[in-house]
Amino acid sequence: MADKQLACMTCQPKGLCGGRGLLTLKEGTWANNPLAIQVLGICSALAVTNRLENSLVMGGALIFVCVGSNLLVSLLRKRTPHRIRMIAEVAIIATFVILFDQFLRAFYWDMSKQLGPYVGLIITNCIVMGRAEAFALRNPPILSIVDGVANGLGYAVILAIIGLFRELLGTGEIFGYKVLSGQWYTPNQLMILAPGAFFALGILIGIFNAVKGPEPGEKK
Amino acid sequence: MKDSVYTLCYAGVLGTVCALLLTAAARFTEPYQDANAEAEKNHNILNVLQVPYPPKSSSQQLVKIFKENVRLEQLGELKIYRYVPPKDSDSSETVAVDFEGPGLWGPVKGFLALGQDMRTIVGITFYEQEETPGLGGEIVSSWFREQFVGKSIIDEAGNPGIIISKSDGSAPNKVDAISGATMTCDKVQAMLNEAIKSIVEEKQ
Numbered sequence: 001m002a003d004k005q006l007a008c009m010t011c012q013p014k015g016l017c018g019g020r021g022l023l024t025l026k027e028g029t030w031a032n033n034p035l036a037i038q039v040l041g042i043c044s045a046l047a048v049t050n051r052l053e054n055s056l057v058m059g060g061a062l063i064f065v066c067v068g069s070n071l072l073v074s075l076l077r078k079r080t081p082h083r084i085r086m087i088a089e090v091a092i093i094a095t096f097v098i099l100f101d102q103f104l105r106a107f108y109w110d111m112s113k114q115l116g117p118y119v120g121l122i123i124t125n126c127i128v129m130g131r132a133e134a135f136a137l138r139n140p141p142i143l144s145i146v147d148g149v150a151n152g153l154g155y156a157v158i159l160a161i162i163g164l165f166r167e168l169l170g171t172g173e174i175f176g177y178k179v180l181s182g183q184w185y186t187p188n189q190l191m192i193l194a195p196g197a198f199f200a201l202g203i204l205i206g207i208f209n210a211v212k213g214p215e216p217g218e219k220k
Numbered sequence: 221m222k223d224s225v226y227t228l229c230y231a232g233v234l235g236t237v238c239a240l241l242l243t244a245a246a247r248f249t250e251p252y253q254d255a256n257a258e259a260e261k262n263h264n265i266l267n268v269l270q271v272p273y274p275p276k277s278s279s280q281q282l283v284k285i286f287k288e289n290v291r292l293e294q295l296g297e298l299k300i301y302r303y304v305p306p307k308d309s310d311s312s313e314t315v316a317v318d319f320e321g322p323g324l325w326g327p328v329k330g331f332l333a334l335g336q337d338m339r340t341i342v343g344i345t346f347y348e349q350e351e352t353p354g355l356g357g358e359i360v361s362s363w364f365r366e367q368f369v370g371k372s373i374i375d376e377a378g379n380p381g382i383i384i385s386k387s388d389g390s391a392p393n394k395v396d397a398i399s400g401a402t403m404t405c406d407k408v409q410a411m412l413n414e415a416i417k418s419i420v421e422e423k424q
Contacts, residue, residue: 048353050353050354051353051354054353076234079230080230081223081226081227081230083227084227084230084231087231088230088231088234091234091235091238092234092238094238095238095241095242098242098245099241099242099245102242102245102246102249102253103245103249105249105252105253105256106249106252106253106256107249107252109256109260114353114357116325116326116350116353117325117350170354171354189399189400192354192355192400193354193355193400
């Protein structure tokens with residue numbers, strides 16, 4: 001794709017980057033959702049979603065990292081030697097992830113203890129690297145930020161939904177407050193365990209795809 | 221050749237910038253992180269020793285209360301924290317020892333508090349663990365830890381040790397395990413028994 005077409009300086013009147021901003025946002029959150037459609041980054045989606053609060057913090061972390069790394073990769077895209085671009089991307093991503101981890105440890109100690117190693121593992125999350133490689137390397141900075149927000153949100157919302165249901169069904173609580181009373185509801189511990197995450201994610205991806213309908217050109 | 225030099229320079233500059241950023245962040249957050257760790261350790265010792273403190277104490281207050289009430293002593297090889305309550309209070313003297321060992325995913329560390337007789341458990345706490353959240357991670361939950369209160373570290377026959385197992389039968393030294401976290405429970409039991417063994421040995 002020619003850069004001239006996408007450069008924000010010469011934006012067409014309506015919308016960000018001639019409407020490409022909105023399109024990018026829609027792609028990331030809905031039509032090409034990283035979790036539900038591309039099924040990327042499910043490791044963390046399965047591991048940290050047993051509580052809603054954990055899911056939200058994890059989603060926030062991914063939005064932060066995605067936006068930061070997309071912006072930097074996009075800013076550097078014309079200067080980065082092609083041969084070492086992936087190493088450069090990983091270095092940038094790792095920097096943002098460790099920054100987030102450090103601040104979590106300093107100001108949100110309890111959560112940092114809960115999430116344990118999974119914050120650090122965002123470095124290896126396919127979504128972040130995928131967006132840097134597939135989008136930020138070819139698009140201007142502002143559009144790349146939009147893409148980062150979109151994909152981060154797409155991931156965070158799905159995580160929050162899974163977290164909500166797993167916490168609710170697994171412990172009868174939301175945000176640690178009892179919602180389903182112990183008198184008639186017995187918490188189903190399966191939902192807290194790993195299989196529960198697979199069930200929740202699988203069902204959610206199924207619903208997501210059913211609502212979204214088949215890809216254009218895809219046979220039903 | 222020119223390309224390689226550029227690539228090298230690029231990698232060098234990017235690496236340096238990232239490293240500088242991280243160093244700055246680490247230096248900036250270090251005091252907060254250290255304070256968190258210190259306050260949490262003190263908090264845990266105060267809790268496990270049943271030292272009364274105002275519910276909404278700040279980290280600094282907790283450190284102060286800790287310094288005023290808890291004495292660090294050496295009992296043979298064993299390092300113990302002793303709480304000597306003021307004369308007019310009705311709480312009794314307690315001692316705490318730390319224990320640690322490998323958990324399922326990472327090291328587990330905590331404190332075990334005993335009454336004056338050095339036999340009856342008055343509290344237990346874990347201040348470092350990386351067990352599975354919701355499963356092994358439940359060792360930090362109050363229902364699991366409260367079970368230990370009042371238990372003895374020796375069984376009816378006088379052998380030292382505590383048992384963490386399924387909920388059948390009762391013994392003065394047995395607590396219920398966490399379902400779905402057998403590995404963690406086994407490992408916690410092993411590290412507790414190691415600590416208990418050294419307590420009993422030092423006490424004899």
